[in-house]
Structure formats: C-alpha cells, structure tokens
Amino acid sequence: MSLIHTSHLPVPPPTVVDQPQNLTLWQYMKPIRAKWLTGVAVAICASVIGISIPQVLAWIVDHLVANENPSGSTVWAGGLLMIGLGLLQAGLIFVRRMLVIDQASTVEMSMRMSLFDHLMRMPAAFHDHWPSGQLLTRSTSDLSLMRRWIAFGSIQSISSTVMLAAGLFYLFRGSWLLGLIYLCSVPFMLLTLWLFVRTMKSLTRSVQQQSGDLATSVEESVQGIRVLKALGQGQNSLSRFTAQASTLMNTEIARSQAVGSMLVKTISITAVTMAISLFVGIHQVAQEKLSLGELTAYFATTAVLTPQIQRAGMLISMWLDSKVAMERHREIMQEPVGEDVLLVSGVTTPQVSRHDAAGVKFEHVSFTFGRGKKEVLHELTLDVAPGEILALVGSTGSGKSTVLQLIPRLYAPTRGKVLLDNTDISTIPLPELRAQMAIAFEEPVLFSSSVRENVLMGVETEKFNSEELESIVATALRVSASDFVDTLPDGVETLIGEEGMSLSGGQRQRLSLARAIACDPRVLLLDDPLSALDVNTEEAVVGMLKEQLKNTTTIITAHRPSTVALADRVALLDKGRIAAIGTHSELMKNPAYARLMLLNPDDSTAKNHTSQNQEVL
Ligand SMILES: Nc1ncnc2c1ncn2[C@@H]1O[C@H](COP(=O)(O)OP(=O)(O)OP(=O)(O)O)[C@@H](O)[C@H]1O
Ligand SMILES: [Mg+2]
Structure with missing residues (x-):
C-alpha cells in the first residue's frame, strides 16, 4: 500500500543540474525543443503569409486602376486568394498553439518538480532563513510566467521580428523612399523600448519580491490566526497587510504607467511616420513614381506591422517577467542541497533491515546555527549504549533539541563527530541514516x-x-x-x-x-514528547513506552521529572555542555539538577520510577 498514489501522474524527466549557476530555461526545454522549434517555424510561416496579404491587395487595386473594364474574375481570384491566405494563416496559428501549449505546461511542471525536490533536500538551515512565502511564489506564479513566455512570448517575439523584416522588404520593394521613412522611425521606437526595458526591469523584480513578501504575510497571519484574534491584533495585522498590499499596488501601477507611457510614445512615432508617408506617397503617385496599388499595399503593410511593433512592449515585459522569474528560480537551485537524497529520480528509501538498537556517540561536538551566530553546543561528549533510554534535561535554551537534531543530520556539527554504532554519521548516506531513526519533534506537525x-x-x-x-x-x-x-x-x-x-x-x-x-527505529529521538499530557496519561504512556522500547536506543528530552522517570540514565545539559550524567538519584546530589527537578511539582512520580530503574540497574 502506498500512502500517496502517484503512479498515474505524468512524471517529466528530472533536469540534471550540473552547474546550477548556469541553469537556463533552454536546459529545461530540452525534452520539448523539437516541438517548440516546429512551433516557431509554423509561426514564422503564419507571419510571412500575414504580411504578404497586402501584396495581393496591391495587385487587385492596380488591376482595377489599369483596366477601364476590369474583369470580375481577376477581382474574384484576388479576393479568394486573400481569403485563402487568411484561412491558412489562422490554421497555422492554431497548429502552433496546439504544438506548444501542452509542451510549455510540461516544462512548467518539470521546473516545479525540480524546485520542490530541491526544497525537500535543502538542509534545515536553508529553511531557517528563507521565508516560506518567497518559496511559495517561486514554485507557483513565477513558473506560470515562465510557461507564458515559452508558449506565447518567445514564439511571438521571433515571428514578429521575421514579420518586421519581411514587411520592411515589401515596403522597400514598393518604394525605397517610403521604406526609408518607415525605417527611420525604427531607431526612435528602439530608443523608447530601451528606456522602457530599463524602467521595467527593476519594477518587475520589485513586483515579484513584493508578491513573495505578501504571500509570507498571508501565510503567517492564517497560521497564527488564533494568536492574532486572541490578542485583538486583527486590526494591526490588517494595517500591516494593507501597507504591504499598497506597496505592491503602487509598484504594479508604476508598471502599468510605464507600459502606458511606452504605448503613447510608440503610437505617436507611428502616427508621425504615417503622416509623412502619406504626404510623400501621394506626391509620388501624382508623379507616377508609385502605383496606387503599391501605396495601398504600403499602408496595408504598415497597418499589419504597427500593432506588432506596439506589442513589442508587452513582449519585452513578458520576457523580463520570465527572466526575473528564472533568476529567482536559479537563486534557489544554486543553493547547495547538502543532502545526498534525490527525490525526483524516484530513488526510494534503502532497504535497511531492522538490526538491534544502535549506539549513539557524540565526540567533542561543537555547533553553531550559522556563521556569526553564537555557539550552541561546546565540545559535547556523550555515549548512549544500544538499547539505553537516556533523558536529556537542562534549562530552556540549553541545547537539548539541538543535540537531537544533529543525530539524523538535520544539521551537521561545526566541529567534532556524531557516531552511530561507531561509524561517523557524516559518512553514512542520508537515506540510510534516517531509515534507522525516528524523531518526534517538540512542536508536533x-x-x-x-x-x-x-x-x-x-x-x-x-x-x-x-x-x-x-x-x-x-x-x-x-x-x-x-x-x-x-x-x-x-x-x-x-x-x-x-x-x-x-x-x-x-x-x-x-x-x-x-x-x-x-x-x-533503531534510534528513537523524542523531543519533550509528553509535555502536553496530564500526569495520569503521562504515567500510562511512560509505562507502555518503557516496555515497547526495550530494543530501541532512545534519547528523550524532558522538563518534567515524570518523563525523566522513563530513562535509565539522565544527562544534564548546561549552556551546551554536559554538566553531569548518571541515574536520577545520583544526579539529585547535583544542586543544579536537584533545583531543576524540584522546581517541578510532580517530582514524586520521578522518585518512584527511578527507584524502579535502580532495581533494574
Ligand atoms: N534554527 C535556529 N537558528 C538559530 N538559533 C537557534 C535555532 N534553533 C535554536 N537556536 C538557539 O539555540 C539555542 C538552543 O536551542 P534549543 O532549541 O536546542 O534549546 P532547548 O534546550 O531545546 O530549549 P527548550 O527546553 O526551550 O526546548 C537557543 O539559544 C536558541 O536560541
Ligand atoms: Mg527544545
């Protein structure tokens, strides 16, 4: 029986990332490159057909002007040709969509799986400093932006460029002077677009970053909804959220304004170009340097070209969205995973047969949660025999949970070694190591x-x-x-x-x-697992656990003497050092330990149980 049935899901091949710092969208597109390139070719054909239709128009107009009694069949033939070409263009556009849309979704899914795989393999330290909202937007909306770019933006950009080139060719062929006038508008267009790109680049990054921050806020507020309600913080939380949301809104407005201003400039440039062209064109027709059909074709061609150029702004903004999204994706993918587990490729947990309980040793282990942070454990040495139940006690913040988390290598020691059955755990492959142990965290999830x-x-x-x-x-x-x-x-x-x-x-x-x-498991790690239980239930659990854990090495952290009662030995942790170790009654001679235990009202339970422990010992 499998807990999650995934066999029916399509599994895109994992992307092998040798040098994640050079990871590109093109690499992710490897499985769909052939179809995507076919889509590009089809789109180019559609564009060339679209920009050629005005030439048929020119032919019909010239025929009508040249013949005093124009034959209906020529007009019909021209009209039918135009309809035919239009239908062919529409058909090709449909084929292009069919070729690419599914494929782009496959790339999106493959990227999402690679990212999720990467996130699952990231060491706990990574998740300590990465806000979850950022990871959320990077695995959802950012990837949708990339899909839109693959399916529409990229292909549209290529086909529009080809259309522009073909259009300019037709314009120059009709009249080099008119072609030149249109060409002169292009540098102005490019300058406008370049300025637009510069503004949009920083705005796009801000929008994506701010969306991530907003997602973090929503997540935190929803998770902590009870705290916020109980403390009457709903209004404050709403104000903070509103401030963040309005920052995002302002950036979005700035983006729309940039698009709007770019459109005004490009439309103005086009209008001026058209006015000059009309003036020159009519003059040339009057001088019979240009036929009426050619002039008609000129305007019909520019009517097709101009929206393409104006759309360039939207395409550039789409390209920027996908570029920034890819950078943000790469930012995560290039973080070293540090864990030798590969989830996407379907590597399953190794078959570790259940041996007897394992011994756990700490040899001069020091640990800090990160560069520049204070040392939490100092030269800690501890030897837990196979099958032993060891209680770790100590004041709050003394490092108990940290000690437990080093054993399944959720964090690695800064100095020193942790050994499982005398083998340094840093040499044991993680899946194998973790298959031998289980942990119940302080905060049950x-x-x-x-x-x-x-x-x-x-x-x-x-x-x-x-x-x-x-x-x-x-x-x-x-x-x-x-x-x-x-x-x-x-x-x-x-x-x-x-x-x-x-x-x-x-x-x-x-x-x-x-x-x-x-x-x-061979090693069971329990982080204060009974703290929320009433004394009677705790006593019942302690009794049953003791029976159940005969063949399991158990390290249990505890604050209450009633939980300590479970243990064969107790280690007292003080500011990241083992201050004392022994049975409960031995340690009661230690004033610090006695104070810690006596502070607790249900100490009597511990005394009773420890006397039983001593009988066992
Ligand atoms: N992820 C983390 N990043 C940085 N510092 C941390 C992190 N987790 C814990 N610490 C710090 O490490 C120290 C030891 O924490 P730890 O959780 O091991 O204490 P503890 O003995 O389990 O405390 P408690 O009895 O309250 O559960 C504390 O000073 C804490 O602030
Ligand atoms: Mg703790």
Missing part, C-alpha cells in the same frame, strides 16, 4: 490526511500486509495512549485538518509520538 496515514508516514508500507499494518497502527496508538482516536467520527480513517488543527495540543503530540513509534 501533522499532515492533512487520515490518522492512519499520519501514523504510517515513516513506515515502509509496501513491506507489510494490511493486517500487519493494522497491528502497527494499533500498537503505536496504544503505546502513545491515543485512545481518543476511537472517539473520532471515522476512527483511524478520520481526516485531520490542516496541520492537525482540529485536534488538541496533547492529541497532536500523542499522534506525533505514535508516528515515531510506528517506525520501530
């Missing part, structure tokens, strides 16, 4: 799927039949005292809302614990 799917998330479900899976779920729920699941409307099949928000904090915590237990 659930996903919007059923209770069963949440519990089985870390289990290789294909290895078990459905009865075995039922039994894994049942055991995990029993040991974590998640009996509340029976009272949910559909039991284990109940869909839990976004991030499990429909459950209480304690219920979420127990499901998160159940998920970690269900993996039956």
Whole structure:
C-alpha cells in the first residue's frame, strides 16, 4: 500500500543540474525543443503569409486602376486568394498553439518538480532563513510566467521580428523612399523600448519580491490566526497587510504607467511616420513614381506591422517577467542541497533491515546555527549504549533539541563527530541514516490526511500486509495512549485538518509520538514528547513506552521529572555542555539538577520510577 498514489501522474524527466549557476530555461526545454522549434517555424510561416496579404491587395487595386473594364474574375481570384491566405494563416496559428501549449505546461511542471525536490533536500538551515512565502511564489506564479513566455512570448517575439523584416522588404520593394521613412522611425521606437526595458526591469523584480513578501504575510497571519484574534491584533495585522498590499499596488501601477507611457510614445512615432508617408506617397503617385496599388499595399503593410511593433512592449515585459522569474528560480537551485537524497529520480528509501538498537556517540561536538551566530553546543561528549533510554534535561535554551537534531543530520556539527554504532554519521548516506531513526519533534506537525496515514508516514508500507499494518497502527496508538482516536467520527480513517488543527495540543503530540513509534527505529529521538499530557496519561504512556522500547536506543528530552522517570540514565545539559550524567538519584546530589527537578511539582512520580530503574540497574 502506498500512502500517496502517484503512479498515474505524468512524471517529466528530472533536469540534471550540473552547474546550477548556469541553469537556463533552454536546459529545461530540452525534452520539448523539437516541438517548440516546429512551433516557431509554423509561426514564422503564419507571419510571412500575414504580411504578404497586402501584396495581393496591391495587385487587385492596380488591376482595377489599369483596366477601364476590369474583369470580375481577376477581382474574384484576388479576393479568394486573400481569403485563402487568411484561412491558412489562422490554421497555422492554431497548429502552433496546439504544438506548444501542452509542451510549455510540461516544462512548467518539470521546473516545479525540480524546485520542490530541491526544497525537500535543502538542509534545515536553508529553511531557517528563507521565508516560506518567497518559496511559495517561486514554485507557483513565477513558473506560470515562465510557461507564458515559452508558449506565447518567445514564439511571438521571433515571428514578429521575421514579420518586421519581411514587411520592411515589401515596403522597400514598393518604394525605397517610403521604406526609408518607415525605417527611420525604427531607431526612435528602439530608443523608447530601451528606456522602457530599463524602467521595467527593476519594477518587475520589485513586483515579484513584493508578491513573495505578501504571500509570507498571508501565510503567517492564517497560521497564527488564533494568536492574532486572541490578542485583538486583527486590526494591526490588517494595517500591516494593507501597507504591504499598497506597496505592491503602487509598484504594479508604476508598471502599468510605464507600459502606458511606452504605448503613447510608440503610437505617436507611428502616427508621425504615417503622416509623412502619406504626404510623400501621394506626391509620388501624382508623379507616377508609385502605383496606387503599391501605396495601398504600403499602408496595408504598415497597418499589419504597427500593432506588432506596439506589442513589442508587452513582449519585452513578458520576457523580463520570465527572466526575473528564472533568476529567482536559479537563486534557489544554486543553493547547495547538502543532502545526498534525490527525490525526483524516484530513488526510494534503502532497504535497511531492522538490526538491534544502535549506539549513539557524540565526540567533542561543537555547533553553531550559522556563521556569526553564537555557539550552541561546546565540545559535547556523550555515549548512549544500544538499547539505553537516556533523558536529556537542562534549562530552556540549553541545547537539548539541538543535540537531537544533529543525530539524523538535520544539521551537521561545526566541529567534532556524531557516531552511530561507531561509524561517523557524516559518512553514512542520508537515506540510510534516517531509515534507522525516528524523531518526534517538540512542536508536533501533522499532515492533512487520515490518522492512519499520519501514523504510517515513516513506515515502509509496501513491506507489510494490511493486517500487519493494522497491528502497527494499533500498537503505536496504544503505546502513545491515543485512545481518543476511537472517539473520532471515522476512527483511524478520520481526516485531520490542516496541520492537525482540529485536534488538541496533547492529541497532536500523542499522534506525533505514535508516528515515531510506528517506525520501530533503531534510534528513537523524542523531543519533550509528553509535555502536553496530564500526569495520569503521562504515567500510562511512560509505562507502555518503557516496555515497547526495550530494543530501541532512545534519547528523550524532558522538563518534567515524570518523563525523566522513563530513562535509565539522565544527562544534564548546561549552556551546551554536559554538566553531569548518571541515574536520577545520583544526579539529585547535583544542586543544579536537584533545583531543576524540584522546581517541578510532580517530582514524586520521578522518585518512584527511578527507584524502579535502580532495581533494574
Ligand atoms: N534554527 C535556529 N537558528 C538559530 N538559533 C537557534 C535555532 N534553533 C535554536 N537556536 C538557539 O539555540 C539555542 C538552543 O536551542 P534549543 O532549541 O536546542 O534549546 P532547548 O534546550 O531545546 O530549549 P527548550 O527546553 O526551550 O526546548 C537557543 O539559544 C536558541 O536560541
Ligand atoms: Mg527544545
């Protein structure tokens, strides 16, 4: 049984990124290049046909003017030819769309998958400093801009350029003087467009950046909606959001104004050019240097060309959108992934057979969350024997969660080594390392799927039949005292809302614990997993966990003595150093530890359990 059925989805080939700093849209287009180039060729044919239609018009007009009794058949033939060419052009435009639209969507999907794959493989440190809204817009709207460019903008730009060249050829062939007049307007047009590009470039980047910031705000506000409501911060939050939204609106308006001003300038240049051409053209017809048909063709040709030139502004803005979007995409793709897992290519979790519990060692480990940040762990040395349950205690901020996160290599030590069964974990491939451990985080995170799917998330479900899976779920729920699941409307099949928000904090915590237990890992890492439970439930869970974890090395961080009761040994962490290690009663002689434990009212539970522990020891 697979939790997510993806087999029916089209999977675009992953893009192999050797040098992500040089990553281009062209590389992503590799699988569709042939069709895209065919689309370009078809579009060029359509443009050439479109710009040639005025020549037929010239022929008809000249025929009408030259013959006093023009034959109807020539007019009919000319008219039918024009209709035929028009239909052919329309047909080619249709073929071009059919050729490219699906293909552009495939590139968009492939880019989206590469980006998501990259994001999944990024070390936790990357996600510490990248706002999620930015990642959201980069995987949604930015990529749609790129699809629009591939499907329309790029092809339109090429075909319009060819149309302009063919149009100029026809203009010069009709009358070199009129052709020259039209050509003289081109540098003015180019200057206008160049100024436009300069303005638009920075505005485009600002719009995309500000959209990302806005998405971050929406996300934070929706996630923290309860806090905002409870603190009566709705109005303030709205004001902050309004300020951000109006900044974005102003930038959008500035963009529209730039487009508008560019259009006014290009239309004015065109109007002046037409006026001069009309003046010169009529003069040339009067002097019989130009036929009436040729003059008609001139204006008909410029009538086709002018909208193309005016559209250049929109095409340039589309090109800039896609260019900036590609830069923003590259910015993420060139961040070193640092994790040797490849998701897109379908590399599955390695088959790590369940051995006995593994030993975990820290050797002189120092750690900082980033350059310039303070050192959180200093020369930490710790030896946890296979099958042992070790409690990590210490005041808040002493580094307990950090120690746990170094073991599955969510972060790498700055100095020193972490060893699993005496092997440096930096030498173990990540999938292999992580397949041997499970972690329940301090902040339980659930996903919007059923209770069963949440519990089985870390289990290789294909290895078990459905009865075995039922039994894994049942055991995990029993040991974590998640009996509340029976009272949910559909039991284990109940869909839990976004991030499990429909459950209480304690219920979420127990499901998160159940998920970690269900993996039956060699090393279980529990970050204060019972903090939201009442003392009775906690006692029940501690009893069942102790039984369940006989063959699992467990490191559990705790604030409450009642959770410490689970442990064979306790390590006291003080400002990133192990200050003391031993059984609970040994450590009670340590004044700092005693103070930490005695501060807690349910200390009696710990004393009872620790006396049992000592009997075991
Ligand atoms: N992602 C992070 N980036 C930078 N600093 C961090 C990060 N996470 C934690 N820290 C810092 O590292 C130190 C240790 O944090 P840690 O979460 O390990 O403490 P803890 O012992 O688990 O605390 P608590 O009992 O409150 O859970 C703290 O000073 C904290 O500010
Ligand atoms: Mg913590």
